[in-house]
Amino acid sequence: MIDWDRFDLVVFDMDGTLYDQPPLRRRMAVMLARESIQSRSMAVARMLGAYRRRREALADTTAQDFAQEQYRLPGRDPETVRAVVREWMEERPLPLLRRFRVEGVEALFARLSVSCAVAVHSDYRVEAKLAALGLSARFTVAAEDVGRLKPDPAGLRWLMAAARADPARTLMIGDRDDRDGEAARRAGVRALIRGRDFRHYDEPIFRHAA
Amino acid sequence: MLPDFAATVGALAATVAERERCATGSVQGARDFVLASFAAMPVYLRPPLRAATLFFDLWAVPRRGRLFHRLPPRQRRAQMEAWETGPARMLIRFYVSLVLVSLWHD
Ligand SMILES: [Mg+2]
Numbered sequence: 208m209i210d211w212d213r214f215d216l217v218v219f220d221m222d223g224t225l226y227d228q229p230p231l232r233r234r235m236a237v238m239l240a241r242e243s244i245q246s247r248s249m250a251v252a253r254m255l256g257a258y259r260r261r262r263e264a265l266a267d268t269t270a271q272d273f274a275q276e277q278y279r280l281p282g283r284d285p286e287t288v289r290a291v292v293r294e295w296m297e298e299r300p301l302p303l304l305r306r307f308r309v310e311g312v313e314a315l316f317a318r319l320s321v322s323c324a325v326a327v328h329s330d331y332r333v334e335a336k337l338a339a340l341g342l343s344a345r346f347t348v349a350a351e352d353v354g355r356l357k358p359d360p361a362g363l364r365w366l367m368a369a370a371r372a373d374p375a376r377t378l379m380i381g382d383r384d385d386r387d388g389e390a391a392r393r394a395g396v397r398a399l400i401r402g403r404d405f406r407h408y409d410e411p412i413f414r415h416a417a
Numbered sequence: 418m419l420p421d422f423a424a425t426v427g428a429l430a431a432t433v434a435e436r437e438r439c440a441t442g443s444v445q446g447a448r449d450f451v452l453a454s455f456a457a458m459p460v461y462l463r464p465p466l467r468a469a470t471l472f473f474d475l476w477a478v479p480r481r482g483r484l485f486h487r488l489p490p491r492q493r494r495a496q497m498e499a500w501e502t503g504p505a506r507m508l509i510r511f512y513v514s515l516v517l518v519s520l521w522h523d
Contacts, residue, residue: 233454236518240454243514244507252514256437 209378209399211416216372217319218363220381221329224401225340226307228382234303239295254283254291262330266356266386274351297332301339308340309401311408316342318417324370328362328379330386346370358389363396420474420484422467426451426512428486432493433516450519451512469508473500 222228243249257280265273278285278292319325326346327333333347346369348362355361367377374395381387382401391398399405405412430447455463477485477496485496501509 229453230457232518233450233457236450236454236515237458239518240511240514243510247510249510249513249517252517256517256520 209412209416212322213376214323214372214378215376216324216326216367216370217378217380218326218328218366218396219344220357220379220383220387221327221331221333221336223382224380224387225309225312225327225337225342226304227309228307231300231303231307235295235300238299251291251295254280254288255295257281257283258288258292258296262356266330266358273354273356297335301335304336304339305341308342309407311410311413312340313342315408315413315416316344320345322417324372326366326370328357328366330356357383357386358393360390360394360396363390363394367394367396418478418484420471421486422470422474423448423452424486425470425474425484426455428488428493429497429509429512430516430519432490432497433513434520435490436494437517437520447516447519451515454515454519466508466511469505473505473508 219225239252239255243252258277261280262277265277275285278288280288316325324345326348327337327342327344328348329336330350332349332351333344337344337347346366348365350356350362353359353361353365363377363379366372367374370377377394377396379387379391379394379396379398380401381391381398384398384400384403388398388400399412427444427448430451431444434444434447455466458466473496474485477483477488477492481488481492481496485493488496497509500506501513
């Protein structure tokens with residue numbers, strides 16, 4: 208049972224938490240496959256794969272200068288990597304997001320906003336995706352804003368300071384225990400993990416959230 | 418000896434995954450991802466792609482005496498790479514990029 212009255216701040220992760228990631232990834236994969244065929248090159252697919260691995264590796268360390276470091280891939284120009292990432296991971300998915308939004312999330316945001324602060328905390332940029340999902344939040348924070356990837360609790364701490372909420376009155380909702388759950392544990396915050404604790408926001412666990 | 422679409426996709430996924438060793442993720446996951454992506458493709462694209470894939474599976478028979486998906490890993494890779502630079506390279510490029518995406522850790 209969740210005592211919803213206890214919370215002043217509810218922090219949502221973005222990818223996989225506010226929208227379903229697998230169907231979006233399949234669409235993006237097909238788009239990328241077409242691009243590879245048309246451009247006769249696997250360069251973009253390989254670069255994005257290398258970038259994802261770099262991010263995963265950076266999440267397990269505490270790299271200084273993470274914002275620059277993430278685009279530094281062997282044998283590639285960081286500016287090119289940044290442009291490809293922006294196009295394929297930030298811009299192209301936008302028009303597809305809305306149809307994969309998790310059931311009940313809009314109503315939950317509206318209900319929660321009455322009595323507490325709703326925030327979104329992602330390792331990627333938040334604003335454009337949130338707008339594409341037709342949602343809005345009082346606070347947003349991305350990894351680049353705090354120079355740390357989850358599970359570092361820097362983003363969560365930043366949000367708690369901004370909302371003047373203490374850990375006992377904060378709830379993190381995410382989809383990865385090793386990232387969102389671990390960040391919450393390090394910050395002393397309770398977490399709900401999608402796929403483990405719930406699947407969508409119309410479930411009974413959210414009924415008394417207001 | 419009948420060509421098998423899902424088995425061919427699985428064999429291709431394994432071959433690509435083996436070549437792109439640095440990638441994370443499982444071969445089974447890659448196979449499932451490619452099959453699911455295929456199902457998400459526009460209807461008109463699926464039959465030609467399926468036909469080309471089955472042809473790719475059969476292509477090994479007169480040369481190796483077996484379907485592609487039944488070949489040992491080294492011969493699979495040789496056939497895949499031969500096709501990668503041949504006239505039907507688009508087919509292989511299609512699968513390689515799907516597998517590359519599927520191997521990104523979530
Ligand atoms: Mg997530």
